[in-house]
Amino acid sequence: MKVLLFSTLLAVAFVPGYAQVKKTQVESQVQAPAEAGKVLKRKVAIARFSNETQYGKGLFYDKENDPMAKQALDILTTRLAATEKFILLERSDIDKALLEAKGAEAKRPEVPADYIIVGSITQFGRKNVGDVNLVSRAKTQIVEAAVSLRLVDVSSGQIIYSEEAKGSAEMKSKTTLGIGGSADFDATLSDKAISAAISQLTENIINNCMDRPWKAYFLTVEDGVFYVSGGKTQGLNVGDLFVVKEKGKAVKNPQTGMKMELPGKVAGKIKITLTGGESVDNEFSIAEFVEGKIDEAQLSKYYIEEIK
Secondary structure, three states, X not given: OEEEEEEXXXXXXXXXXXXXXXEXXXXXXXXXXXXXXXXXXXXXEEEEEEEOOOOOOOOOOOHXXXXXXXXXXXXXXXXXXXXXXXXXXXXXXXXHHHHHHOOOOXXXXXXXXXXXXXXXXXXXXXXXXXXXXXXXXXXXXXXXEEEEEEEEEOOOOEEEEEEEXXXXXXXXXXXXXXXXXXXXXXXXXXXHHHHHXXXXXXXXXXXXXXXXXXEEOEEEEEOOEEEEEOOHHHOOOOOOEEEEEEOOXXXXXXXXXXXXXXXXXXXXXXXXXXXXXXXXXXXXXXXXXXXXXXXXXXXXXXEEEEOO
């Protein structure tokens, strides 16, 4: 449930006729009560957040250390972490995976994430608007920003969500009969405008990730014991049941020319009997089949999916 708020901060100086007003258009996330049951956390990596505008790009501009892009990255990371529904991976993890896959012909990088977010600041600007009357004078500082986000499903390589949103922030100063003062540019307006834009996209990112079934894969099998990716950090517990599916046939869409995978066929069900590992990087679970069976020599043909 989203509630659009217009937060107004009033700062009144101890001088008659002088006032400053800050206004930021933001979207506040009001979360509904948690549903019964647990949440299986998705692994998400923000692979890139770039500044595609010309703002702040001087002679010695360093694309890899763009302050505005880093600012947007921090805001988005904080918003996603606050939901406690994701395991956020470091950028270095993605870079390492891409580096290892570089030069491998027709090989998709094995990125250690379920979803990748690619973001960019597509518009940014600031302006001053004046209003002069007979006895008073007012100036409004306005910052506007637009942010674009794309969500990629790592398993298929498809973009499952893409949208752009705009945010704005402003501050007013006013003098009456020459009494009062003028304010310099407020740098925090940039933060607020970018934050307002990202706020409008955050819930859509969350919904697109959580509406899709959680997936895991078989790591190996030894003497009939199946090792599964994922563990306690992602929310797996002993006794949990999951459905096992055989991957669907890969076909080519004649309209778009892109490859797609048909829905998988149910092969059986497994139950988690043990969880292990010391961190999200090396945790695993042990499972046993309670229904059906699979070809143990071709584990890569199957995947594990939560029961909705």
